[in-house]
Amino acid sequence: MTDQASNLRELAPAASGKASMPLRMRCIAVGSGKGGVGKTVLSVGIACCLARLKYRVLILDADLGLANVDLQIGVEPQFTLQDVVHGSCTLEEAVVSVPDGPDVLAAASGAPELVDMGGARRQMLADDLVQFAGRYDFLIIDVGAGIGAGVTTFLGAAPEVLVVVANEPTAIMDAYALIKVLRQGTNPPSLLLVINMVQSLDEGERLAMRLNAIIKKFLKIELPVAGIVVYDEVVGDCIRARQPLIHYAGQSAPAKCIDELTRFMISDLGRARSSKPAGAELFDKLAGAGLTLKPGGTAAQ
Numbered sequence: 001m002t003d004q005a006s007n008l009r010e011l012a013p014a015a016s017g018k019a020s021m022p023l024r025m026r027c028i029a030v031g032s033g034k035g036g037v038g039k040t041v042l043s044v045g046i047a048c049c050l051a052r053l054k055y056r057v058l059i060l061d062a063d064l065g066l067a068n069v070d071l072q073i074g075v076e077p078q079f080t081l082q083d084v085v086h087g088s089c090t091l092e093e094a095v096v097s098v099p100d101g102p103d104v105l106a107a108a109s110g111a112p113e114l115v116d117m118g119g120a121r122r123q124m125l126a127d128d129l130v131q132f133a134g135r136y137d138f139l140i141i142d143v144g145a146g147i148g149a150g151v152t153t154f155l156g157a158a159p160e161v162l163v164v165v166a167n168e169p170t171a172i173m174d175a176y177a178l179i180k181v182l183r184q185g186t187n188p189p190s191l192l193l194v195i196n197m198v199q200s201l202d203e204g205e206r207l208a209m210r211l212n213a214i215i216k217k218f219l220k221i222e223l224p225v226a227g228i229v230v231y232d233e234v235v236g237d238c239i240r241a242r243q244p245l246i247h248y249a250g251q252s253a254p255a256k257c258i259d260e261l262t263r264f265m266i267s268d269l270g271r272a273r274s275s276k277p278a279g280a281e282l283f284d285k286l287a288g289a290g291l292t293l294k295p296g297g298t299a300a301q
């Protein structure tokens with residue numbers, strides 16, 4: 001167990017059972033209609049940039065199908081979120097601290113079990129998660145791709161969602177489909193676009209305009225663009241080196257784009273988007289992570 005995790009444990013108050021306690025931390029979930037568009041790269045990048053700015057950050061891998069935050073950030077956690085859900089370890093034991101970086105709560109990839117832990121235990125875990133997350137300034141959640149029920153109920157419970165879009169043939173329609181589903185809830189999250197893997201900022205702006213034209217026509221809204229991140233092969237190199245981009249190639253173009261995106265998120269403009277408090281609903285979904293994991297890694301809620 002790390003020093004920081006020990007400190008957290010010392011700070012942790014006795015369980016209060018108040019899962020709906022308002023949190024001062026900001027919770028940003030990262031999703032996409034299409035897979036492989038850079039959600040994990042961006043989640044890790046934003047978490048590292050925020051940590052470098054001295055915020056207390058927890059990055060949580062909620063991609064229960066293809067969990068790989070730990071790989072991209074270069075840590076080897078002994079336990080995962082599913083171990084916490086199953087009661088094999090405490091939250092503090094599962095969290096790994098990255099030196100000068102965020103804390104990481106990893107997930108197991110595609111664990112096919114179905115475990116019924118019962119409503120009382122689920123509530124206790126949701127309470128624990130609220131208490132625990134309350135120690136952080138930011139909770140960044142890397143969520144799986146797609147518009148399946150597991151993913152969208154989870155994203156829908158987050159206060160802020162970054163919808164990642166790359167310039168690929170079906171990207172616009174996949175992103176539109178996700179945005180449409182997320183807008184259907186009673187208290188939908190604030191949605192922001194992030195354009196990734198474009199050759200230039202101009203290309204990114206054109207892609208955002210095309211997407212916004214479609215969602216304006218059909219959903220009568222336009223989404224702000226939180227950032228545009230350019231394509232650079234160094235991103236693949238840093239994943240192979242198992243190092244976050246800002247450590248591996250901090251001066252590279254995509255690292256600078258992610259830094260700018262992070263600064264937008266903490267600017268008055270980015271901050272104003274956050275309206276819905278992170279509380280019981282989101283943590284209940286998290287607490288159910290092991291409960292409803294289906295073979296193949298799709299979490300159904």
Ligand SMILES: Nc1ncnc2c1ncn2[C@@H]1O[C@H](COP(=O)(O)OP(=O)(O)OP(=O)(O)O)[C@@H](O)[C@H]1O
Nearest residue numbers: 035036037038039040041145197230231232235236
């Ligand atoms: N800005 C970028 N420049 C170059 N390559 C990138 C960039 N962003 C992401 N990639 C590459 O795209 C691939 C997918 O990235 P990543 O794993 O972050 O996507 P994802 O959306 O999390 O995927 P999944 O849906 O499987 O979870 C990686 O191999 C990474 O190297």
Ligand SMILES: [Mg+2]
Nearest residue numbers: 039040063068
């Ligand atoms: Mg991913």
